[in-house]
Amino acid sequence: MHASEKLTGIQELTREALHDALDLARSRGWTIHEPEWKALLHQGACFALYVDDELVSTITTIRQGDVCVLGMLLVKDTYQRRGIGTSMMRHAMARLPVRSFALAATSMGAPVYRRIGFIPRGRIIQLHADHFDGPSADINLPSVRPGCSHDLAAMASLDTTAYGWPRGEAMAIAMQISRRMVVDTSQDGQILGFGGIRDHGAGSLVGPLTARSPSAASRVLAALCQGAQEPITLQIWANHHELLAWARAHGFQETASLTYMVHGPVPVGTGGYQFAPLSGALC
Numbered sequence: 001m002h003a004s005e006k007l008t009g010i011q012e013l014t015r016e017a018l019h020d021a022l023d024l025a026r027s028r029g030w031t032i033h034e035p036e037w038k039a040l041l042h043q044g045a046c047f048a049l050y051v052d053d054e055l056v057s058t059i060t061t062i063r064q065g066d067v068c069v070l071g072m073l074l075v076k077d078t079y080q081r082r083g084i085g086t087s088m089m090r091h092a093m094a095r096l097p098v099r100s101f102a103l104a105a106t107s108m109g110a111p112v113y114r115r116i117g118f119i120p121r122g123r124i125i126q127l128h129a130d131h132f133d134g135p136s137a138d139i140n141l142p143s144v145r146p147g148c149s150h151d152l153a154a155m156a157s158l159d160t161t162a163y164g165w166p167r168g169e170a171m172a173i174a175m176q177i178s179r180r181m182v183v184d185t186s187q188d189g190q191i192l193g194f195g196g197i198r199d200h201g202a203g204s205l206v207g208p209l210t211a212r213s214p215s216a217a218s219r220v221l222a223a224l225c226q227g228a229q230e231p232i233t234l235q236i237w238a239n240h241h242e243l244l245a246w247a248r249a250h251g252f253q254e255t256a257s258l259t260y261m262v263h264g265p266v267p268v269g270t271g272g273y274q275f276a277p278l279s280g281a282l283c
């Protein structure tokens with residue numbers, strides 16, 4: 001950092017800084033989803049670093065019970081490799097009253113987290129389709145219907161089984177930021193799976209996607225994507241070969257991968273039920 005630059009120290013990232021944070025994210029090539037940032041700024045503890053009144057780094061955190069999910073770690077490209085990313089992580093972790101942390105790391109972030117003591121626990125494959133080559137809008141999926149607030153308790157219960165700890169905040173945010181949520185149900189009305197789709201840049205992003213079986217997951221995914229005219233991005237946990245094959249067969253191609261990393265005693269849950277996270281920043 002140049003001697004004349006005024007580093008104001010790490011401070012709270014406030015809602016008023018939303019537009020600066022979005023600009024920083026855009027400058028790093030990230031696709032913007034404003035409602036997700038808004039939810040994090042309203043409901044999480046978020047931090048910022050300014051130099052000469054310019055926002056040069058952000059990090060968001062959202063507490064989900066005893067686990068805190070860290071996200072949106074961004075450092076302006078001209079300030080990289082000076083220890084800012086590491087300091088932001090240490091600052092955020094020291095201020096949160098939990099011992100367990102989780103995050104989804106890009107290939108740039110993973111070495112920084114590894115040095116701080118995070119260990120990899122899974123991989124998320126990102127896929128993209130400019131045109132969804134799937135079931136046309138008139139194909140009937142009888143067990144799938146729109147999800148609504150009455151389903152929240154049953155969805156939250158399935159989510160707790162999937163992840164291993166209650167993540168009420170993540171479920172509430174999923175309801176809040178999704179354009180559409182759907183549930184797959186058994187004949188007696190039990191929820192077998194659920195998922196959401198939301199705006200993502202010029203297209204849409206699917207997540208969360210949680211289900212008791214790969215077949216329920218693919219029905220939910222088909223219903224979410226059905227009739228889409230816009231590009232769609234998926235983030236699927238890498239252990240789900242069947243769903244990945246389904247996605248590839250319907251026009252999706254792999255574009256990137258994220259590493260799910262944990263620090264401290266983060267429960268394992270029923271990994272087979274987790275098909276897609278809500279997002280990188282919310283896991």
Ligand SMILES: CC(C)(COP(=O)(O)OP(=O)(O)OC[C@H]1O[C@@H](n2cnc3c(N)ncnc32)[C@H](O)[C@@H]1OP(=O)(O)O)[C@@H](O)C(=O)NCCC(=O)NCCS
Nearest residue numbers: 028073074075080081082083084085086105106108109111
């Ligand atoms: C990933 C990211 C946040 C890292 O930020 P950063 O401020 O560069 O991180 P740090 O400086 O703490 O560490 C990065 C590297 O610089 C090195 N470094 C730290 N201080 C240094 C210094 N004074 N001189 C030289 N190198 C230094 C670190 O050892 C580390 O090296 P390594 O990657 O070879 O292991 C930043 O590159 C970024 O915003 N990338 C785009 C968005 C992204 O992918 N974010 C992660 C989301 S999970």
